[in-house]
Amino acid sequence: MASNRGIAYLEPGKTEVQDIPYPEFELKDGPGVNPDNVGRPVPHGAILKVVTTNICGSDQHMVRGRTTAPQDLILGHEITGEVIETGPGVEFIKEGDICSVPFNIACGRCRNCKERATGICLNVNPDRPGSAYGYVDMGGWVGGQAEYVLVPYADWNLLKFPDRDQALAKIMGLTMLSDIFPTGFHGAVSAGTEVGSTVYVAGAGPVGLAAAASAQLLGAAVVIVGDLNEERLAQARSFGCETVDVSKGPVPDQLEQILGLPEVDCGVDAVGFEARGHGEQASTEQPAAVLNSLMDVTRAGGGLGIPGLYVTGDPGAATDAAKEGSLSIRLGLGWAKSHYFVTGQCPVMKYHRGLMQAILHDKVDIATAVNATKVSLDEAPQAYQDFDSGVAKKYVIDPHGMVS
CATH class of the missing domain: 3.90.180.10 (Medium-chain alcohol dehydrogenases, catalytic domain)
Structure with missing residues (x-):
């Protein structure tokens, strides 16, 4: 054998x-x-x-x-x-x-x-x-x-x-x-990306980069990638994406500098449960930070594609709630803006x-x-x-x- x-x-x-x-x-x-x-x-x-x-x-x-x-x-x-x-x-x-x-x-x-x-x-x-x-x-x-x-x-x-x-x-x-290519594509599709869309992808790891490339393939007008890592942001820029460093100020403000508006049509979470805070809290793990940020910057009636991994068991989480996947999500904000969410394995x-x-x-x-x-x-x-x-x-x- x-x-x-x-x-x-x-x-x-x-x-x-x-x-x-x-x-x-x-x-x-x-x-x-x-x-x-x-x-x-x-x-x-x-x-x-x-x-x-x-x-x-x-x-x-x-x-x-x-x-x-x-x-x-x-x-x-x-x-x-x-x-x-x-x-x-x-x-x-x-x-x-x-x-x-x-x-x-x-x-x-x-x-x-x-x-x-x-x-x-x-x-x-x-x-x-x-x-x-x-x-x-x-x-x-x-x-x-x-x-x-x-x-x-x-x-x-x-x-x-x-x-x-x-x-x-x-x-x-x-x-x-x-x-990662189908997963990124699924994130972009399920967020509602189409010809002329403005898309914000949270996370410039491989899945986020695949989601950004997928949004371009689907005909998005502008694809913006957010992350804390300048090397990864540079990789996103290398194939035509705009970028924001979420440690350097509120994401809506940075989006407005790029688009003239503080919001996008579609949001993609390519980070998942090990997310970190934004701005001054960028060094602190906050597992709901990306989801809440996406609800903040996605237009009313828009969609959130969530290919980022969330788990039911996380022994390394900072709180007992997060250890079982219970996160402090601003669901009221998503409800008020009539967002839809698509989660789970691609x-x-x-x-x-x-x-x-x-x-x-x-x-x-x-x-x-x-x-x-x-x-x-x-x-x-x-x-x-x-x-x-x-x-x-x-x-x-x-x-x-x-x-x-």
Whole structure:
């Protein structure tokens, strides 16, 4: 049997490369695996040789110790790979196919999947609707920051690229289809972005940059990105965004300097529960700060897309309420302005084929927008530390040296 290696979470601030079991067509017991999933047969699955797998800000929440992730959990839900073996129940996906793997694990059979809500599949996670690879409380499906990974329901989940050589040539963009590009796009779409919109994206991390690029793709007139990190703001400006430094004064005032108005049509929260305050409070963690700011600056009748992660368990939170995801949100303000909110996991399959076409036909350069940066599997623990320091890079792990 072939060997396998993967990136494991050890303790807050620390990951390491470990020897891990080679995938089989059965979910085995291990760190984070729900007992009801142990022994689950996967005849509908495929084993992939990982071509690329990315470090995500959601991974970073776990590595910082801000979730209940167990020691030795194998990380990684952003996966692109080559099919090297299929189970007896796989009919259409073939060995040799290069495919994008949506981070949502979905069965394709339940009510939610049939209604395109693949982020809340009812059948893959005994804990709650919705599942993902290598993530806490998501059923225990082994993560893909590894050399090889098992993908269940392969015919349903895998997006096959039409041409192998073309896919490998554009892999640094296509690797973003597993999560952050559809997630950013979902944030922009669900906020109501359309031709001529003014859009404010809170957060200049990779998801925020992907949301900004998505807003441009959707025809926004002006895209403004807010953050505390000047390096990340510079990255947003590099592809035509306006920016505001939220530590340097009220966001409405800065928007008015750009637009002539202190508000925008659409707001996107690409930060989530580790948000910090604005202005003089920028050094203090305030998990509701971004949501409240977005309600303040989004016009009456506008929408808020919220792809930023919020959790039900945060042991590192400053208050007991925040530890269970209870935040001091100014819902009255949102109600008074007739805002609508769209939250939750992005249903990747709703968007990824169209975004694949945009990449393949050079309608968007998402790899450049998020500053995609290749590292080896052995370099990944250091990349986690660098990413946590705030560098304006999206780290792409290349376990087999397949990225030119």
